[in-house]
Amino acid sequence: MDTKQSSIIDELTWRGLVKQYTSLERITSAQQNKAGVYCGFDPTADSLHVGHLIPITLLKRFKLFGFDPIALIGGGTGMIGDPSFKSQERVLQTAQQVKVNTDAITKQLKGIIPEVKFANNYDWLKELTLLNFLRDIGKDFTLAYLLNKESIKTRIETGLSVTEFSYTILQAYDFYQLYQNYNCQVQIGGSDQWGNITSGTDLIGAKVGRDQTKAAGLTINLLTKKDGKKFGKTESGAVWLDAQKTSVYEFYQFWFNQDDLDAYQMLKFFTFLSQSEIEDLKTKADAQPQLRLMQVKLAEEMTLFVHHEQGLKSAQNITNAFFNGDLKNLNDEELKVVFHSIPSGRISSGSFLIDGLVTSKAAGSKREAREFLQSGAISINGEVINDENFVLSTDLALNHQYLFIKRGKRKFFGLDLKTRK
Incomplete structure (x- = not known):
């Protein structure tokens, strides 16, 4: 990242990140005065996902350009939920679930961007009585003003409760609180937050x-991805920042599997590489596309950012093991990650391999399993097996538990032979 850029706006502009801003003059002044900048994170789940990484990296970018960044956890607004551009009313979470989610994402963010300040809007919203809300805040908003907000206007016909209608006012109050008490002069967010930000x-x-x-x-x-698909979604669902929900290997592979055009854009959006570093990388990648240089660098940078050096090392170990077809040198934790990252099943020790192939989904039927075995397409922990009467044993298993089946050159499947009481 090149902090020699004349301003944070210049930096965000070449990266293609800037959508709108209310006042260039005020943002420039805030940078010169090292003022606060904040982004909010509502605790809708007990983990953030890759879609949150742009605002997370934004806070760090602002820090590098002299701002005093604040991650605001919506422990209060999370009780309501942001209606912006949602097609229907959110299902309200219990106070207990909001608390669990708040604690989880606060811990997660502190592990990723420990250099920023943290605040929780529950601290001031819990003190706000209905009468004070109406007298001190509500009087500064007219119905005409609120109804003109695109995020509200799009929901009027399908239904919008007073609860969700009030969300933009509460977020505006958050900005006011941070402005008064944290010297916070700038709020940032996705383009869907424009109405809420300008309310503030x-x-x-x-x-x-x-x-x-x-x-x-x-x-x-x-x-937005080249194919029009929603960023951050895979066939198996969201890509979470919690390694227990999305393993470090799956996280690494998510970035590695992007196509060239998307990888180039993501290097600008997500990483802290400078403009010249990204352009040099693209030139080399265009000359040797088979090496997937942009994807490798993207996967390394993002895994390092979220899961740190140990997570990156583990992801690389597993990736290399899959590529080489040899999983024997992985440690116990990495073996667990591998097992939960591939199609797998559980079967008793002493079962026939042919049954294990069906259980693990390596074969769709016993007939297909026999065909795979007869053609030499099946190997167990690196050893080719073609005997359809082969019996599975924990003596063959890695860590006396896991059997890894390779079908062909690149298809992996798992069997858990662990005996449980």
């Missing part, structure tokens, strides 16, 4: 004076 800048202007306010907002482009 307008509320601060109403409170401190339109000619006195230093508050500004900036939104970033939402990443």
